[in-house]
Amino acid sequence: MQQAAEDRTIFLIDAQSFYASVEKTGRPELAGCPVAIGDPERPSGIILAACPVAKKKGVTTAERINQARSKCPELVVIRPRMHRYIQVSLLLTGIFECYTDQVEPYSIDEQFLDVTGSLALFGSAESLAREIQTRILLSTGVWCRVGIGPTKILAKMATDNFAKRNPEGLFRLDAANLEEALWPLPVHHMFMTASRMTRHFMRMGLPLIGDIARLELADFKRRLRSEMGKQSDIQAEYYWQTARGIDPSPVVPSIRKPLKGISHGKALRASLYKNREDIEVVLLELVVEVCRRARQHGQMGRVIAVGAVETDGERSGGFQRQMTLPQPTSLTHETAEAVLALFRRHWGGLPVTRLMVMLMDLSPDDTDQLTLFADRTRLYRLERTLDTIKDQYGSAAIVRASSFLDSGVAKERAEQIGGHYR
Missing domain, CATH: 3.40.1170.60 (MutS, DNA mismatch repair protein, domain I)
Structure with a gap:
């Protein structure tokens, strides 16, 4: 329970x-x-x-x-060097998991830990936090700040508003000091309160977090409806609970959900991608990466989607269309044939600023429908061999010849993670 x-x-x-x-x-x-x-x-x-x-x-x-x-x-x-930062982030996760199995990454540099069941072994929350700080510093050279609270929201606000400003890098925020420590802060210090919401609260005469927390929920809903309209009740409940530190959500050790689709996209400079031949070079590169990722996950898809944003500076347009294949696949040539057909059918002819390819309606690739006209088993073995080479030597170890054209981006993408260099 x-x-x-x-x-x-x-x-x-x-x-x-x-x-x-x-x-x-x-x-x-x-x-x-x-x-x-x-x-x-x-x-x-x-x-x-x-x-x-x-x-x-x-x-x-x-x-x-x-x-x-x-x-x-x-x-x-x-x-x-994004690859290096990801490695260190995973190392931090490994250290945290030495103290509790309830570890939830929140971002590359922030993670939630539920240490409720660990305190009997490691002492008070503050002493455990200091031990983790010291171990991380010795292991990685990185100094960490720790916010402590009975809920995720209070732990987060303890870190952002207090632990980051505390020489020790520690702060506990709970019912004992909530009114004294948190409520006097300006409302933009409340979690998930950006500039637009701050302006609403200022116009409502609620400049401090405590101004929201001290209101009855019904009264706060009424006042927010007057400011934002009658569809604001959900927002009112969220901000009222946040101001009071109410957050029943648990720390979730696994954030991975079943895959519904596998996609890749690329932003482009419209001045360079006016011709169909240049655009299709990038489309084929995206197909290669989508199919490779699908095989890495042991998946194949029956539905292909293609999207594009296009503009010439005066006119603009775009599309996202999909088609169902005769049978599921993660073979590059089969996927590419469908992608190119969709693009040629729906492209409006303007320069393209963004492309996207997605494989959907996924199913495990451990079984496959045999055909009379192609040895798909052999083709999958070939593609997986190429995957193995790329896994060992990098994505640029084997690329299509067209990627060496000026319009190709595969070699540049191979040096990046999330748009930043590795």
């Missing part, structure tokens, strides 16, 4: 300036230097992360690199 929220002890552990901390740990000569993560060859690019030294000099996340350098001329800008 699930424990009551007030009986739980939950951590939200945040790795400080994660990308920058990982880079500084690997380069001791940068100790004490202001460091930011971004593309040093693109002054108009944005800062993805900045170390505490850089932040003290005014550098902020998401600002332009040239703006950051104007504030801090000695700033060291390092190109991101």
